[in-house]
Amino acid sequence: MxxxxxxxxxxxxxxxxxxxxxxxxxxxxxxxVLGDYLDDLDPNLSLDWNGRSFRGLPELRAHVLRQAGLEQTCDINDVLITAGAAEANYLALRQLLEPGDEIVIEKPGWPQAEVMAKAQGAVIKTGFRRETSGWDLDLEELRSLVTPKTKLIFLTNPNNPTGRLLTPDELAEIVDIARSVNAWLIVDEVYAGLEWSAPRPPSIAGLYERGITTGSVSKALGLQGLRTGWMICQDKNLIMDAVILRENSSEIMNILGEVIAEIALRPERxxxxxxxxxxxxxxxxxxxxxxxxxxxxxxxxxxxxxxxxxxxxxxxxxxxxxxxxxxxxxxxxxxxxxxxxxxxxxxxxxxxxxxxxxxxxxxxxxxxxxxxxx
Incomplete structure (x- = not known):
């Protein structure tokens, strides 16, 4: 559709x-601005693709794992570099959802999942974040929405657009809900790192074998124009499915986006x-x-x-x-x-x-x- x-x-x-x-x-x-990175850029850098991996520069993928706190639970082959978190979400949603599949989303929340689910003929179920409860996600309601037909749950953490954080205990319960029906669980983390009232929660890719963490350098680092993000998942087939789909769309990452993002994610910087x-x-x-x-x-x-x-x-x-x-x-x-x-x-x-x-x-x-x- x-x-x-x-x-x-x-x-x-x-x-x-x-x-x-x-x-x-x-x-x-x-x-x-670009000048902030010139001293670290090689003027002889080829503007061909990176020539090393269709999944993205290995050192960039290592930085992605480090900033997400996933070095002990995931390896760099669990990371795919994408054109922003939007492409990461798109690749997962497009490959996982079939007509008639059930997807559970949150409202208010990032609208991309609903747009894609409608286009793919999926059945959409909605868990509502209510202002009267401080925009909490009602986990009892979430559990009631999940059925054996649920293929995917899509959430944001921090929530986009309310800024509400899911705690480690809440994430553990959400994993339990997803695992009970073997559903995939995508958590978009584009605002991770900008927590005001609590430590950064754990990334879902380290908590659940079917958990998919997506993120980017766009929000916290202000590097939206690079169009550089990622997908992290322990399931090797899911990552390969995403590589295959991207081969038929954007095909590869832009080399300048990868290189500048790698510089930006170097630990001290x-x-x-x-x-x-x-x-x-x-x-x-x-x-x-x-x-x-x-x-x-x-x-x-x-x-x-x-x-x-x-x-x-x-x-x-x-x-x-x-x-x-x-x-x-x-x-x-x-x-x-x-x-x-x-x-x-x-x-x-x-x-x-x-x-x-x-x-x-x-x-x-x-x-x-x-x-x-x-």
């Missing part, structure tokens, strides 16, 4: 040329970059918390991790109306409507982007807009 556009991407397409002056929805850390991202994110999150507390028409559960969260609007305001009106003069400020995640009474607010996001300016303009709605 044809892949249909999702509300989130549709909104981004509509607003790409709006030229906002401020962002209150930036979802990734401040992006480095990664540690410094992550500390910088955490410091900036925490400062912006504090500013955003203070702002929301001061606004009668806004409330939220602050994210436990990651750079984004969902804020509820008062006065029956619609998030789509707010987001589109804010893009117009005199506000010229970008944020995402909650309708992108089936939460129309919310807006997505973010604390990434560095100084270029002009967060303080965006908040002042959002405040002016909200004051006019009272």
């Amino acid at each position: 044809k892949v249909k556009i999702h509300t989130l991407f549709e909104y981004l397409l509509e607003t790409t040329e709006s030229d906002p002056e401020a962002f209150v929805g930036f979802s990734l850390s401040k992006s480095p 990664y540690k410094t970059a992550l500390e910088d991202a955490r410091t900036a994110g925490q400062a912006n999150l504090k500013e955003l918390n203070t702002f929301i507390e001061s606004q009668p028409l806004l409330s939220w559960t602050p994210p436990e991790a990651g750079l984004i969260g969902l804020a509820r609007l008062g006065n029956n305001l619609d998030g789509g109306f707010v987001a589109k009106r804010l893009l117009e003069p005199p506000y010229k400020t970008f944020l995402l409507p909650g309708s992108a995640y089936d939460q129309p009474s919310h807006i997505r607010m973010g604390v990434g982007g560095g100084a270029e996001a002009n967060l303080a300016l965006g908040l002042s303009r959002l405040s002016a807009f909200l004051n006019a709605q009272n």
Whole structure:
């Protein structure tokens, strides 16, 4: 079946040329520039593929295991380097789901799994994260949704877009639920490393033989344009199936993405970059918390991790109306409507982007807009 556009991407397409002056929805850390890597790049680097492995540069795959804490449970052949976490998710979803298979997803959550499942004729079951419980995932509800027909469970941790973290105990219970019916379990970890209130939870690929961890350098490191991510799974056949599917689409990774990502994930460099991202994110999150507390028409559960969260609007305001009106003069400020995640009474607010996001300016303009709605 044809892949249909999702509300989130549709909104981004509509607003790409709006030229906002401020962002209150930036979802990734401040992006480095190419010059930051020139000293570590070989000017004689061939721009052919890496010539060493269709799974990705071995040293890059070793870094991926290290940052995920999986060195003791997985080996580098359990890692496939992909064009971002989006391609990793796509490869797994496309190879695993057949028409009529059941997939369990979360809402709010990253919409890619639902889009792909619909296109492949799968039966979608939804576990809801409820704002009244701090966006917790109801594990009893999750267990009730799983049946012998369940082929796959798709989750995010930290949750995208609420920033709610699954704890180690919750992950262990989710593994038990998946294992009870031999289901695959994908956990997208694009915001891993940016935890504000607890240590980084364990990656699912190390907890379950059918667990699939996906991630990328896009969010925490701000390297979205590299289009470099990964899939980690102990099942050798699953990784090979993904290699085969990619051979019929993008075929190989781009060499510059692989090489720069390898540099970025070198232990000392990664540690410094992550500390910088955490410091900036925490400062912006504090500013955003203070702002929301001061606004009668806004409330939220602050994210436990990651750079984004969902804020509820008062006065029956619609998030789509707010987001589109804010893009117009005199506000010229970008944020995402909650309708992108089936939460129309919310807006997505973010604390990434560095100084270029002009967060303080965006908040002042959002405040002016909200004051006019009272």
